[in-house]
Amino acid sequence: MADSQQPQAQNWNELVEQWNEQFIESLEDNMEAQAQFVESWSEAVGEVSEENEISDGVEGYARAYETWMNASQQMVERMNDALEGEDVEMEEFRDVWLNTANEAFKEVMSTTAFAKMTGETVGDVLELQQQADEAAEETLHSLGFATEGDVVEIGDRLVELERRQHAVEQKLDRVLEHLDEQ
Numbered sequence: 001m002a003d004s005q006q007p008q009a010q011n012w013n014e015l016v017e018q019w020n021e022q023f024i025e026s027l028e029d030n031m032e033a034q035a036q037f038v039e040s041w042s043e044a045v046g047e048v049s050e051e052n053e054i055s056d057g058v059e060g061y062a063r064a065y066e067t068w069m070n071a072s073q074q075m076v077e078r079m080n081d082a083l084e085g086e087d088v089e090m091e092e093f094r095d096v097w098l099n100t101a102n103e104a105f106k107e108v109m110s111t112t113a114f115a116k117m118t119g120e121t122v123g124d125v126l127e128l129q130q131q132a133d134e135a136a137e138e139t140l141h142s143l144g145f146a147t148e149g150d151v152v153e154i155g156d157r158l159v160e161l162e163r164r165q166h167a168v169e170q171k172l173d174r175v176l177e178h179l180d181e182q
Contacts (some may be wrong), residue, residue, distance in 0.1 A: 019079060022093065059111070061108060062136075064105070068100060071096050071100035074096055075093060078093065078096075132170060
C-alpha cells in the first residue's frame with residue numbers, strides 16, 4: 001500500500017513543482033512586463049511639459065498598474081485553486097497576462113501624454129520623410145534625371161501656355177469678327 005501511495009505523492013510533488021515553476025516564471029514575466037511598461041511610459045511622459053498632461057499620464061499609469069496588480073492577484077488565486085485540486089488549464093494563465101497587457105496598454109494609450117508623444121513622433125517622421133525626399137530630389141538633379149518637382153513644373157507651364165493660347169485665340173477671333181463687320 002505504501003508503494004502505491006509513493007507514485008501518487010511523487011506525481012503530486014511533480015505537479016506542485018511544475019505549478020511553482022510556472023508561477024515564478026509568470027511572476028518574473030509580470031515584473032519584466034511592468035518594467036518595460038514603466039520605461040516606455042516614462043519615455044513618453046518625460047517629454048511632456050504641461051501639468052495636465054503629466055497628471056493625465058500619471059493617472060493612466062496608475063490605472064495600468066492597478067490592472068497589472070489585479071492580474072497578479074488573479075494569478076495567485078488561480079494558483080491556489082490548482083494547488084487545492086481544481087483543474088486549471090495553463091492557457092488560462094497565458095490568457096490572463098495577454099488580456100492584462102491589452103488592458104494596461106489601453107489605459108496608457110488613452111492619455112493625452114501618449115497622444116502628444118504620438119503626435120510628436122508622427123511630426124518627426126514626416127519631417128524626416130520630407131528631408132529624405134529633398135535629398136533624393138537633389139541627388140536625381142545631380143545625376144541629370146527629372147524629378148517629380150520637375151514634372152509638376154512642366155505641367156504647370158503647359159497649363160499656363162494653353163491658357164495664354166486660348167486667350168490669344170479669343171482675341172484673334174474678336175479681331176476677325178470686327179474686320180468682317182467692316
